[in-house]
Amino acid sequence: MPVTVRWKERKKGRTYFLDIVHDGRRKRVSLGAVSSRQAREIAAKTERELLLHGWPDAKTGSMTFSDFMSQYFDYCVATKSSSTVKTDRYALQTFAKFVGNVPLAEITTDRIEEFRLHLLRKVTPTSTNVVLRHLKSAMSWAAQRGLTSTSPAAKVKLNRVPRNTHMRFLDDGEIQRLRDAIGDDTQLRRVVDLALWTGLRRNEIINLQWSDVDLNRKVLIVRNREGFRTKSGKSRSIPLNVSLLQMLTEMKALGCRPDERVLTVNYWTLGQHFRSAARHAGLSGITLHTLRHSFASHLIMAGADIRSVQELLGHHDISVTMIYSHLSRDHLTATVEKLTY
Template identity: 85%
Template sequence: MPVTVRWTERKKGRTYFLDIVHDGRRKKVSLGPVSSREAREIAARTERELLLNGWPDDKPGNLTFSEFMTQYFDYCIATKSGSTVKTDRYALQTFAKYIGNAQLSEITTDKIEEFRLYLLRKVKPNSVNVVLRHLKSAMSWAAQRGLISASPAAKVKLNRVPRNTHMRFLDDAEIQRLRDAIGDDLQLRRVVDFALWTGLRRNEIVNLQWSDVDLNRKVLIVQNKAGFRTKSGKSRSVPINSQLEEMLNVMKAAGARHGDHVFPLNYWTLGQHFRRVARAAGLDGFNLHTLRHTFASHLIMAGADIRSVQELLGHHDISVTMIYSHLSRDHLTATVEKLKY
């Protein structure tokens, strides 16, 4: 058999790779964090490709970028979370529209740099960086597979984005303006209230299932599952306050349980819809993640300690949570300024 699944034992478990032998040539290809079954499926596909087409780098000039995407997405689906695969598709399809039906071997560092500058005229630097990171990963994978000699994206630098040490959040009046702009859009109203009361990320919201909701214990569990992985890789629990408990009970009583997901919404569509409503409320530049900052900021101003907020947000490093610490100092300063003697 020209393609054999092998593995190495590591502290976090087995890491699988393919041992490929064909026509006197040998290559080892790492598969990353996949299961034994997924590794066997990838091996079977690779063997079929090998028998039909020979070594991928025998005819590198004949592989178009679109054809490469098909191969790469097979790998992504087998090894990555559903939300990451969606971003992979978005990034590579955006690049494919820019370069047309170019061959993989024709893609150069200059062409990717031109693409970076093109995107900067349309979206924010941080959004461009998201696309570039996924494109870099794809090109690196192509080089590892021998589809190209080296990644043309390796030398393309990400845009410098100043770290925002004072996160923008909504005050009480702005929250009311947002709710007014939502009007009778009940589903969006529920998502917004849910985010304000829990601080969950957008991908955590759209991947939350009813099995993650324990109304008896009044807690939500944000955890890894098929097609979804938490940002830190760890699970966390978030308490359900009385307002959220009431909302979730109403949703269940009204038959709002459409399948397993609490909010059966598309990640990208939800983000776009929220931004439109935010603009209508006069809150330009705000996105759904702003509600996460709002949750954390109001907790700090209400006297919550930074460690508790870190745990609720699921931050791996407390230094990330510390961006909110100035609010505690500012709020205390405003409080003592009320003294009149």
């Protein structure tokens, strides 16, 4: 068999790679954080490509960027979350509109740098960086597969953006104003409460099923399933507080199937309704994701340790969670200032 799936055991889990042997040549291709099943699927597809087209770099001269995108998107769908795949598609399609359907071999570092400057004239440095990161990842994958000799995006630097170390979150009064503005929109109220009490992302809320909710153990599980993959690729459990347990118990009493979604809401419509409620509440600069920041911020201010918050949020890297650490220091300082002796 010319393509064999192999793996290495690491601290953060098993990492898979392909061992490709064809026409007396050998190459190893890293697959990153994929499951065993996904690794086998990629191996089978790679083997079919070898039999049909030969060694990848034998056809790079004629491969167009459109052909490359088709291959890369197949890989993305098999290994990434649906939200990440959407951004991958947007980034590469935006680049394709800029360069046209040129041969992959003609994409150079200078051309990608021109694309970066082109984006900066239209969107913010932060938005430009999002597109560049996904393009860099795609070009790196092309180099790993032997579709290009090196990644033309490797030397393109991201824009310098001041780091926002103080995340916007809602205080108790703002949360009450938001709830008042929601009024009798029961579905939106449930979404807001679920986000405030669990820190779930919008996609995680939309894809939550009743089979993920264990009322007896007072816990809900965020996990991968067909058509949905968590951002970190891993499952996590979140305890239910008394208020959320009561809300979910009342909802389940109305009747539901295990494979039914807990909240039947549309991704874009949900965002529109939330923005409308925020305007009525007089709250500017907030999105649904602000509720996730609020969940984490209030936990830290209540004395939760940073590792526990990392686990609840599902952050792969604790450095992401550390943006909330200043709240612990500020809150302790404010507490000490209350001393009068």
